[in-house]
Amino acid sequence: MTRATTPGTIQEAVQACYDAYGDQKKIAGDLGIAGSSVSYGTEIQDVRPGGLGVNYLDRLGRVKPEAAAPIAQYFAALAGGVFQPIIEQGALAADVHRITQEFSDVLTLHAQAHSAASCDPNDYTQQEARKQIREIDQLVAVSMQFRASLLLRAEGPAQATVPFRGGVR
Known part of the structure; x- marks a missing residue:
């Protein structure tokens, strides 16, 4: 299930990562964590900023590189830059x-x-x-x-x- 997120937040980037990766049950299984922990990564709270541990996001991105793109775009924008994916091909x-x-x-x-x-x-x-x-x-x-x-x-x-x-x- 896709959670509504605030545009421009880490929660939105994590949700886009999840969407690119696929089913949240599969994500939980592949990471070896509870589904509630996966859901927690997109939860907006005043107590903590949300998100999911970088090690988990790294693992998702290594399994499916397209899942890393939203996270790269988010942090590139945060740093005042842009992220442009590279497709290796050609002479x-x-x-x-x-x-x-x-x-x-x-x-x-x-x-x-x-x-x-x-x-x-x-x-x-x-x-x-x-x-x-x-x-x-x-x-x-x-x-x-x-x-x-x-x-x-x-x-x-x-x-x-x-x-x-x-x-x-």
């Missing part, structure tokens, strides 16, 4: 071409937004900003896919499972 040369293409798209939209054809050539309009955000998200995604490909080659599959842990040794 390195193709990755560089995709990065170049996406960067070109960002530059093109920037030029259009600041041209005489724009409703506000001195700034981005709301619609232009939304389009540019989509393009930047695509640029970030292909850049991080390229980074993941390089990390896999540099450190091997066993070390490349957590791509954002810092620099290469």
